[in-house]
Amino acid sequence: SVCHANSIRAEQAETFVADRLKEIVQLPEVLPRLVAALNEEIVRQSQPLEQELVVLLERKEELKTKIEKWEAALEDSPELFPMLKDRLDELTEKRRQLHIRENEILGIFQQGEPIQVKDVQRILTSLDRFLAQSEKKQIKALYRTFIEKITFDPNHKEM
Template identity: 30%
Template sequence: MVAHRATRKLKSGEIKYTRYYQCGQFANKGSAVCRANSVRADYAENEILSRIERILSTPKLIEDVTAEVNRKRVIDTKPLQQEHKHLTAELSSIQRKIDKYFKLYEDDMLPPQELKTRINDLTEQQQRLNHRKLEIEHSLRNEDSKPIQVELVRHLLSTFNSLFVKLGTDKKKQLIHALIKQVIITPERTIGKIELKFDDLFQTVSSSESNVSIGTDMKFSISM
């Protein structure tokens, strides 16, 4: 979702500015990719704030949102865990082959040049798989295994709402860009589903009056 401003000249000669949001893909790549799906900024922002307020004012709803977040976080790590297990098995197999070829060489059953060729091939595979394995381990370490707490979700949503209403137009654009993962617009030009992401909150949003820092090292998103 990308913010834009339209300019219109009234009959009185007055210049009127209207802020709106449109599909980011449309703004970057044009109508060949998707439709603009433009909505007025004031409507979109009020809808986002009201939905967050509804979640904050309904304890059961915020508990359900948090439970869904935690369910998705567990599911998201499973493919990485499975790939890590597969890589570990492959690396063990490669090491067994290396040991076998050295044993054949020691028993004079494998010429030196043949040994070198086979070991070089296996070593290249080993390095490539080890590199990928380390990447996965790094990703899994960065995933907080502790479940997201209801209070954290409540705090982040409350911070978003209270901060948003204090910011000027430019800072609102930055905050929307940082927090909105996607917005589904219906054919009637109303907002359907809104998905917020909290992995970009490592930023400091400054207004002309104060500096406010909001952040969390936990990566997750919520739909509302």
């Protein structure tokens, strides 16, 4: 809960949040900036995955080369198979795990379409309508789902 005895009233916080949401819906210049910032954040968060993918592909290629060498050695000396089988299985399993992770990362990239202003506008308009016709209990539950915290200056409690 954001509201304590020495802080602000819950009604003030709820009104403040509702006003900010309406501001986003009603002021045409706010939403495009917000969506652009969200898309930039998505790109920024995908950069570590891109780096992980590069390292993963290099490691996968190294394992492929090792596996091919082990298989060539076994073709030349099949009597070594019982001694080398565990190592070959281990390398194959590592490569399989890397392949699974590669597919996970590629799946994330495929889902990463940029957020569109019109989609967010539709959501916020629907949200505004929902808030206008909902009970206080439903509104509070909705706020809790997407508001992590509200920070204010304790020296200036008015909003």
